[in-house]
Amino acid sequence: MDVGFIGLGRMGRGMAASLIRAGHTVRVWNRSPEAAKALTGAVPVASAADAFRGDAAITMLADDAALRAVIVEGGLLDSPERPGLHLSMSTISVALAAELAAIHGRAGIPYIAAPVFGRPDVAEAGALNIVAAGEATLIDRAAPLLDAMGTKTWRFGDEPQRANAVKLAGNFMLVSAIEAMGEAAAFAEAHGVAGADLLDLLTNTLFASPVYKGYGASIAANRYEPPGFNLKLGAKDVRLALAAADAVGVPMPFASVLRDNLIDAMAHGDGDKDLAALARVASRRSGRA
Structure with a gap:
């Protein structure tokens, strides 16, 4: 063609x-x-x-x-x-x-x-x-x-717009997974467990899927460059999901949390890093960045 x-x-x-x-x-x-x-x-x-x-x-x-x-x-x-x-x-x-x-x-x-x-x-x-x-x-x-x-x-x-709604729903779930891994790793480290060891266990057992394994490996290695998908683009997608949810009266409270945490990450200079750098927000807030 x-x-x-x-x-x-x-x-x-x-x-x-x-x-x-x-x-x-x-x-x-x-x-x-x-x-x-x-x-x-x-x-x-x-x-x-x-x-x-x-x-x-x-x-x-x-x-x-x-x-x-x-x-x-x-x-x-x-x-x-x-x-x-x-x-x-x-x-x-x-x-x-x-x-x-x-x-x-x-x-x-x-x-x-x-x-x-x-x-x-x-x-x-x-x-x-x-x-x-x-x-x-x-x-x-x-x-x-x-x-x-x-x-x-x-x-x-x-x-056609249904495809775009599906895409935004998927990206919302992807960003949610990264946030969950970041918080879980920060929690484990506060109890003396290496976050990398926790993520190695969970991404090879309970959460053995491409998103968890790929982004989990980046978080475990503290490797956010070069970016595969920029954090600032993830922030854009969460904002689009919130706008689309508002248009049809669907509450998405966790999407609001993600939006704020992504803004936090960008304010600390991580906008051009890989989306996995969202995990640094939980680490920084726990005093273990």
Whole structure:
């Protein structure tokens, strides 16, 4: 397929590379052009409009503001050349996802949401879990692309914003796991037990899953750089989850705790470290940082 790819951050680079390996023609655009030129096998283009055409256009941008600036304010939906499908894979707010679905409908551009679970190394391996929502026939059309980037596509109905709600729910649970490990490790250390030993036990028994094992290993080793997923992006996702919960009257009291602790971490200079650095908040508060 002829694909345009917009956004070559840590995740986008690996995803675009997976599409290239699968034999797709991939035209790439990034606000920092060096990233586009460095991707072997890709076809760098001069503007976002040059990427937003072909069989499909994929966006993988950092947040609501970036996606809105490029797609909506950048006038791509009014361009005479349009893609056969816009596949939005960014982690964005539920509200913006619903707005995008509506404005794409008015513009006559097919649109589905397909945010992903996985870190940059997983994206590079084409092994993401992809959460897709939108018209079933459109997801079927995008299947060759989704299959190239992920091991499984999980479908969540015909309203695109449902995929974004699932993504935010998942990231809320992920951040909760890190907070729990940080508090548990600080508690154990106050009783003379090495936090690393506790996490080694628990992440190989009761909590032997990728999130606990991966982030637990980082916490145990006090290793937060280079970041796989920046703490400040985790903070953004928790804020988006709280906003989406407020919109439908769902209390999320622990999400409020996470938001405040993430703000604490950023205030202490950890915003650009890996999300696992959230565990440092509990350690610091206990006097054992």
